[in-house]
Amino acid sequence: MTSISARTPRPPADLDWWRGAVIYQIYPRSFADANGDGIGDLAGITDRLPYVASLGVDAVWLSPIFRSPMKDFGYDVEDYRDIDPMFGTLADFDRLVAHAHHLGLKVIIDQVLSHTSDSHAWFQESRSSRDNARADWYVWADALPDGSPPNNWLSVFGGPAWQWDTRRKQYYLHNFLAAQPDLNLHHPDVQGQLMSDLRFWLDRGVDGFRFDTTNYLFHDRALRSNPALERAADVPLPANPYDHQQHLHDKNRPETEVFLEQVRRLLDAYGATSVGEVGDAEALDKMLAYTAGGKRLHMTYSFALLSRDHSVAHLRRHGEQFEAGARAPGQGGWPCWTLGNHDSTRLLTRWEGGQAPADFVRLKLVALLALRGSVCWYQGDELALPEAELRFEDLQDPPGIAFWPEYKGRDGCRTPMPWQHDAPHAGFGTDTGRRPWLPVPEAHRALAVDRHEADPDSPLHFMRAFLRWRRRQPALVRGPVEFIDTPEPALFVAIRRPEPGTAGDTLVLVLNFEATPVTLGCAALAPEHAAALQSAEAIAVPGLPARQAARRDGQALVVPGYGIHIALLRD
Structure with missing residues (x-):
């Protein structure tokens, strides 16, 4: 007896729950x-x-x-x-x-x-002969005339991607460990x-x-x-x-x-x-x-x-x-x-x-x-x-x-x-x-x-x-992103808007990837971006310590080390 509540296809109310999850x-x-x-x-x-x-x-x-x-x-x-x-x-x-x-x-x-384990029942059957029901369920190949593997493919874990099997007298493919033979999905x-x-x-x-x-x-x-x-x-x-x-x-x-x-x-x-x-x-x-x-x-x-x-x-x-x-x-x-x-x-x-x-x-x-x-x-x-x-x-x-x-x-x-x-x-x-x-x-x-x-x-x-706050911001969950050029390589600046045809606020994010403060002067931005940043209304980012919050200095924004600034953009 199991606790399974459903054994039939069960589409959820929101088929797109995974978008922005x-x-x-x-x-x-x-x-x-x-x-x-x-x-x-x-x-x-x-x-x-x-x-x-x-x-x-x-x-x-x-x-x-x-x-x-x-x-x-x-x-x-x-x-x-x-x-x-x-x-x-x-x-x-x-x-x-x-x-x-x-x-x-x-x-x-x-x-x-x-791939599977080499102890999987499918592989045990496959390696037992060249004519069993699962003989071609894995990738098998004959040796070259000199006995070497069929090609130069390598394993991610080191060495050739081919392992010799004495029962079939063939090589099998393993992209990872020799104990992980590759399935033949062409079958x-x-x-x-x-x-x-x-x-x-x-x-x-x-x-x-x-x-x-x-x-x-x-x-x-x-x-x-x-x-x-x-x-x-x-x-x-x-x-x-x-x-x-x-x-x-x-x-x-x-x-x-x-x-x-x-x-x-x-x-x-x-x-x-x-x-x-x-x-x-x-x-x-x-x-x-x-x-x-x-x-x-x-x-x-x-x-x-x-x-x-x-x-x-x-x-x-x-x-x-x-x-x-x-x-x-x-x-x-x-x-x-x-x-x-x-x-x-x-x-x-x-x-x-x-x-x-x-x-x-x-x-x-x-x-x-x-x-x-x-x-x-x-x-x-x-x-x-x-x-x-x-x-x-x-x-x-x-x-x-x-x-x-x-x-x-x-x-x-x-x-x-x-x-x-x-x-x-x-x-x-x-x-x-x-x-x-x-x-x-x-x-x-x-x-x-x-x-x-x-x-x-x-x-x-x-x-x-x-994350609780983000759930209430459609722009940050599924909305498109626009990246903004700045002269400061440490600053990541992006605008997130709601999906077309949906309601919600437009947000601008300014993040400092370095441990030292960076000043962003609006005069250094494209005119439309400078105007947008100057008019943006700063949001108190939930849970953010004061030391990571940016502050305005005239027409500039001072972003502390590892600072985070989010503002409401009035389009």
Whole structure:
């Protein structure tokens, strides 16, 4: 007996709830441990959902929870229709969904369609012979005459993307770990099975999917080798040889767009949404293509804002480029912006915001929401957590272990969420629980949730106040954005208006990306922008400390370090 309330398609009242939504990413292993085994679980997440709802977010995204040998922490799926026992049971999942919906939260789950675990029953059958029912469900190829792999494709995690299998006497493709063989989505039965598995979770009440490695779904049928990536002689080679190639044939294939149209039709029948990860050095074209015309994915995001460049120019360039592409005839499309996730160094450390961490996090939250699009926010960033410094002996992440010390892996952003500063393991688990799967840094104790709750000046309280206020500002949720040129490279200036034909205020945002004050003289702006800024009526930004608020000095605006200025614009 399950607690599922509906087994049929159930379009919600607002089919576009995802436009402008704030999605809170939960990394289940590290969020909350209800049974004290040192690993976070679904029951722990369910217990902590009131905290998530209090932030003012619209949805939660759960990183993988499927049954898995956990060689890549759930991104190696062994059973698409079951919960891994370390996280709980299907009944636990149903309770989580029901409680989230009761609190007004949507639930999005991570879905890995490009590959499975090598322990998946499909792969075990596929590798058993060349003529079984699932023989072609994965990407198999003969060796070249000299016994080498069929081409030069490389794994993201290092080394060739081909693994020899002695049973079939063939190579199989793995874009990631050798334990993650790639599915052959050219096969119609594979596509049909994956669609059925999506329907299984939609019938359990999920509101959407975050699709992992979206642009890796298809490969070149002819298995052509990739060309080398051209680079200047004085540019040092990257640590990972994967970055030495132009990945023309092992990902970004045109068949992906056709398959995503099939996925969209299913999701629309349920009123569910999707956000796709596009992992590519030049991801913009695929972000636009995969959301074009409202017939593929609902949203896409790339790693563009997960780099170490946190300049105004970088943020604006990506915002402007997506806007320009989306306005092209027949395009459209909707982005999902993110500054942090389980694969990237914590934003506070990546961008050296330690001079005033709370102010820095407040600024970055507003900057993210100043762009048109939806937003993903990674657990703990509202606490201004820095990247955890771990010993090699504590590492769990395969690429971190493989590429140490040049690359320390992703464990530093995956350490347990600190809930209570004076509790064992910062309140991550029970008082008698085991040591967590990753250590809790001592530096995180002082930043625990209970410390933030007790401090009215904390970024946690600002996030709550700002997101509540933003919900009442249609321009900041779904409205178009106009970027304003200024002579000050540290200043981000944008105007957000309500969608055409809808009511609401027009707002101008002025943000200082540096720790020192900047003065914006209106005389340096275009006449129409100068006049608009001079006539704009400043708004008391909810929850913003006085030290971050701008002030007028005659015809100029003085914006303090990491300052935030929002004003009502009279058109």
